Each structure stands twice: as C-alpha cells, then as structure tokens.
Amino acid sequence: MEKTLIAVLFAGCSFAAFAAFAAFAQSGGLVSSESVSVQGGFSGPGAGSQATSVAQAKMRRDDAKVVLEGNIVRQVGNELYEFRDNSGSIYVDIDASYWRGQNISPNDKVRIEGDVDKDWNSVEIDVKRITLLK
Numbered sequence: 001m002e003k004t005l006i007a008v009l010f011a012g013c014s015f016a017a018f019a020a021f022a023a024f025a026q027s028g029g030l031v032s033s034e035s036v037s038v039q040g041g042f043s044g045p046g047a048g049s050q051a052t053s054v055a056q057a058k059m060r061r062d063d064a065k066v067v068l069e070g071n072i073v074r075q076v077g078n079e080l081y082e083f084r085d086n087s088g089s090i091y092v093d094i095d096a097s098y099w100r101g102q103n104i105s106p107n108d109k110v111r112i113e114g115d116v117d118k119d120w121n122s123v124e125i126d127v128k129r130i131t132l133l134k
Contacts, residue, residue, distance in 0.1 A: 055087035062118040073106045091124040102132050109133045
C-alpha cells in the first residue's frame, strides 16, 4: 500500500511539473538559442536617462541615481576624483574595476552614472559606470 501511494504521488508531481513546463514553453518563456539575436541592453539608471548637472546632483537626496556628463579634472585621493561640468564641480568615487581599461584625461568628456552619497557636510557621487564620450 505504501509503495502504491508513493508511486501515485510521484506520478502526480511529475505530471504537474511537466504541465507547468509545457505551459511555460508555450507562453514564449522558452527561447531557443537560434532565435536570440545579440543586441545591447540597458545602459543607464533609468530608461532614456538624461544627464543631470552637478548643481542638480548636489540637491538630490542620498542614494538618488544620477547621470553626469563632463570632465574628470584631477585625482584627489586613492579612488576619489574631482568631476566638473558647466554648473560646478563635485567629488566622484570611482572603484578601480569601473574604469574597465579606459584611459581618460582631463580633456576627455565622460558620462558618469552613479548614486548621490550625502554625509553631514559633503556630497559626492559613488560611481557605478563611467563611459568615455566621443
């Protein structure tokens, strides 16, 4: 009796799993490797991200997402840099991994995506991505 009950339960679970998989595959959830095209994807904190000025970024709340375009003018610490646009300057914290092999000079215009980091008496940007603009 016990073996029969186990067999019935196993068959029921297997059927339910198969039915769920079939429904998933039919709904378009299953994609073959031939039908996938290689394209770019998400490239900013928000869809259609527009650049924020340094002056606007300084007014944002802590942890707000920002996109800045301008120049990194100098290094002021180990991973701390001064970033400048037409509205002013702000410090940006760029971890070594985010440079991705890019060499950037003060003459190069860059796009910085990151989070506002507010302390008691300072505001800086914690950079999550840096892109050299052409």
